[in-house]
Amino acid sequence: MTPVIFWFEFASTYSYIAAERLRAKHLHPPQVVWKAFLLGPILEAQGRSSSPFDAQPAKAAYVWRDLDRLAAKHGLPFEKPRSFPQNGLLAARVATAFPDEKWLPDFVCAVFHAEFAQGHDIAETETLADILEGMGLPSRAILEEAVQPETKAALRRATEEARALGIFGAPSFSVGHELFWGQDRLDDALEWAQHSHHP
Amino acid sequence: MTPVIFWFEFASTYSYIAAERLRAKHLHPPQVVWKAFLLGPILEAQGRSSSPFDAQPAKAAYVWRDLDRLAAKHGLPFEKPRSFPQNGLLAARVATAFPDEKWLPDFVCAVFHAEFAQGHDIAETETLADILEGMGLPSRAILEEAVQPETKAALRRATEEARALGIFGAPSFSVGHELFWGQDRLDDALEWAQHSHHP
Numbered sequence: 001m002t003p004v005i006f007w008f009e010f011a012s013t014y015s016y017i018a019a020e021r022l023r024a025k026h027l028h029p030p031q032v033v034w035k036a037f038l039l040g041p042i043l044e045a046q047g048r049s050s051s052p053f054d055a056q057p058a059k060a061a062y063v064w065r066d067l068d069r070l071a072a073k074h075g076l077p078f079e080k081p082r083s084f085p086q087n088g089l090l091a092a093r094v095a096t097a098f099p100d101e102k103w104l105p106d107f108v109c110a111v112f113h114a115e116f117a118q119g120h121d122i123a124e125t126e127t128l129a130d131i132l133e134g135m136g137l138p139s140r141a142i143l144e145e146a147v148q149p150e151t152k153a154a155l156r157r158a159t160e161e162a163r164a165l166g167i168f169g170a171p172s173f174s175v176g177h178e179l180f181w182g183q184d185r186l187d188d189a190l191e192w193a194q195h196s197h198h199p
Numbered sequence: 200m201t202p203v204i205f206w207f208e209f210a211s212t213y214s215y216i217a218a219e220r221l222r223a224k225h226l227h228p229p230q231v232v233w234k235a236f237l238l239g240p241i242l243e244a245q246g247r248s249s250s251p252f253d254a255q256p257a258k259a260a261y262v263w264r265d266l267d268r269l270a271a272k273h274g275l276p277f278e279k280p281r282s283f284p285q286n287g288l289l290a291a292r293v294a295t296a297f298p299d300e301k302w303l304p305d306f307v308c309a310v311f312h313a314e315f316a317q318g319h320d321i322a323e324t325e326t327l328a329d330i331l332e333g334m335g336l337p338s339r340a341i342l343e344e345a346v347q348p349e350t351k352a353a354l355r356r357a358t359e360e361a362r363a364l365g366i367f368g369a370p371s372f373s374v375g376h377e378l379f380w381g382q383d384r385l386d387d388a389l390e391w392a393q394h395s396h397h398p
Contacts, residue, residue: 046255056245058367062378069387168257179261184383188268 002175004032004193007162008108009039009170010088010122013067016112018171018183020076023105027190034104036095036155037162038088039170045163070183077117086115087123093146094128096155103135110135201374203231203392206361207307208238208369209287209321212266215311217370217382219275222304226389233303235294235354236361237287238369245367269382276316285314286322292345293327295354302334309334 006022008015022032043049064080071078091111098104110131114120120127125143132139145151165174173180173189180189205221207214221231242248263279270277290310297303309330313319319326324342331338344350364373372379372388379388 046257048255056247056367058245058365061365062367062380065378066380073387166257166260168255168261179264181261181265182383184381188272 001031002193003030004189005174006032006034007037007167007170007172007174008034009037010091010111010115011085012039012170013063013116014183015171016078016109016116017067017070017074017076018186019105019108019112021074021183021186023109025190028102029100031193032190033099034095034108035099035158035162036088036092036108037159037167037170038092038155041159042163042167046168077113079117079119081115081119083121086121088115089123090125090143090146091122091128093151093155094132094142096158097145097148097151098142103137106135107131107137200230201392202229203388204373205231205233206236206366206369206371206373207233208236209290209310209314210284211238211369212262212315213382214370215277215308215315216266216269216273216275217385218304218307218311220273220382220385222308224389227301228299230392231389232298233294233307234298234357234361235287235291235307236358236366236369237291237354240358241362241366244362276312278316278318280314280318282320285320287314288322289324289342289345290321290327292350292354293331293341295357296344296347296350297341302336305334306330306336 004027006018008019019034022034025032049055067078067080070076088111095104095108098107101107111122111128114127114131115122122128129139129143132142162172165172165177166179167174167181169181171181171183173185175189175193178189178192180186180192203226205217207218218233221233224231248254266277266279269275287310294303294307297306300306310321310327313326313330314321321327328338328342331341361371364371364376365378366373366380368380370380370382372384374388374392377388377391379385379391
């Protein structure tokens with residue numbers, strides 16, 4: 001079976017819904033790989049704003065209502081954060097530094113939860129330290145690893161890989177070169193991976 | 200039960216998929232109402248291009264691939280038209296002039312089929328006349344009715360109603376003031392309508 005890569009961006013509301021839905025399926029590497037990337041540089045390279053909803057009030061109003069409904073549908077807490085979009089760089093670096101850890105999905109979901117249900121600012125080191133400590137993990141060592149040059153370079157590579165795959169939004173899923181955009185397409189991506197006879 | 204209004208735009212690829220999926224469910228008024236509108240004036244009033252993909256090559260490439268996959272998944276023929284987006288004004292007027300006819304869903308799907316599977320230009324009166332004749336309908340009388348001032352005014356009203364509901368893309372579904380955007384949300388909209396205890 002070809003692995004499904006789950007591309008998430010910590011600033012993205014729909015990435016939160018996708019992460020929780022995917023975690024509930026208990027699929028692990030090599031079947032499913034969780035991969036953080038930064039959407040901002042990709043949008044900027046395309047000449048687009050990193051807050052595309054700013055210019056589209058009707059779409060923005062829809063999206064917040066849609067998130068309320070989606071969260072309720074999947075039994076997830078959701079509260080529109082006071083600051084949006086948030087800076088998820090440090091969280092993305094933590095996720096990038098520990099791609100093979102079993103705690104990665106729990107960490108990712110806890111960050112999204114802090115951001116979109118608890119009103120915390122995920123740009124704060126303390127927010128992430130609290131999450132890691134709450135999971136019984138050595139926050140100080142992990143956060144140090146997250147800012148090493150190799151980690152920063154790995155996140156830049158992941159973002160470049162996402163761009164090269166044609167990713168233009170988050171969340172996305174890739175199966176080989178097949179791309180699926182949006183949390184709505186989670187099941188389509190998993191199904192695609194199961195049919196390796198696809199070209 | 201609150202009716203589900205299916206808002207489609209003849210230039211929209213995903214409206215084609217939604218129309219075929221909805222037709223297969225055999226739901227009729229008052230349960231489901233098919234309503235044509237024009238997305239162009241709504242986008243223009245928001246200062247957006249009526250061809251939003253022009254500025255986003257990565258998204259455009261994704262969308263055509265996605266449509267191939269979606270059409271295959273739902274057993275529908277699909278071929279990228281040489282001219283896109285097409286002018287669906289006359290087709291929308293036909294749909295607007297005959298909102299209560301049992302043949303409306305068949306006509307709508309036949310127009311989408313001509314556009315997205317058979318390589319025809321739906322802006323041509325002859326394309327629509329051929330479709331209507333093929334359905335055993337009096338094409339001349341229908342096309343005359345479609346260009347009456349009352350029909351033109353009704354389509355403008357429908358478009359204004361869509362804008363007032365907050366519609367910013369096609370297809371959309373509305374249940375009272377609840378809005379669902381995209382063919383992916385067809386089932387969510389139908390489910391919402393069935394739970395009239397929703398606020």
